[in-house]
Amino acid sequence: MTEASIAYRWTRDEFLRAWEAGAFDHRVELIEGEVWSVVIGDWHGFTTGTLIGLLPCKGFRVTTATLPTAGSLPDPDCWVLHAEAEPVDTIGTKVSVWAPSDVALVVEVSDETVMQDLGVKAKMYGRAGYAVYWVVTKEVIYEHTEPTPDGFRARREYRAGEQIPVRHADSTLAVEDILSVR
Template sequence: MTGASIAYRWTREEFLRAWEAGAFDHRVELVEGEVWSVVIGDWHGFTTGNLLRLLTAKGFRLTTATLPTGNSLPDPDCWVLREGAEPIGTVGTKVSVWAPADVALVVEVSDETVMYDLGIKAKLYGRAGYSTYWVVTKDVLYEHTDPTPEGFRVRREYRAGEDIPIHYADTTLPVTDLLSTL
């Protein structure tokens, strides 16, 4: 007899217990109850490093830490936190929870996962109330603003030769500088 398999949905607490116990043999994140592998590679690494260098601004800190969002534990490639912000809670013993007003920018560097980053993750970060979310690809930088309970109201595309506003720093950067190449 065969039957339909039942997909298991992880809770944050179950995922954290497994993660803290070393159950995963590679880098993973929890997105809406599903455990996703984190895709990495040369282009991804160089682009993330480039973003960390270019997005530095007085009064803000950059991090690559897990960013608890609703019942998910995504690992954005980098995100910007208001300097002096204090966690509003913790998940497990190692992961801080931050107020959306203290998170100035969330960034996913996207090659193989672009559809997930533009879809599910955009909804996730928008519902959380983060003011600005970027998806950086090899050719386009997608900026999401105006968060809503359904995701983001506004999505703009920026390409090489254009400047993108860095809202928290009250400046702009050339998109060409943000689209890293090897």
């Protein structure tokens, strides 16, 4: 007879207590009750830094802070917040909660985690009501718009030679300027 395994689902409070106590020996995030390792590397870090430098921020702030989303605590690679926004709540001693209407763009730079970023995280960010979500890979940038309770209604791919709209700034960026990092 085999026994069914029982997967443990973390609550946001349990995860924060463990994180604040130093229980994790590497960077992690809480996604829908599961603790996920955050995968980083040279391409990932350089691409994130390049993107942060390219994003227009007049009237906005670009951050790499944790972005509480429902019961999850994802660590997007960067995200854009209205400059005048104030937290609507705090979690633990260090994490601010923001109104979805104050979050203009959420970005995941994705190499090894592309399936999770296009699947689970796209649904999570869409349900949260964030206006625009980008998944940046080495070949393409996926732009998700029109959030719904099931994720996002629209997804478009942008490749080198194209311009991706930066909707919060009413401008565009050349895709190759983001993807050309080596």
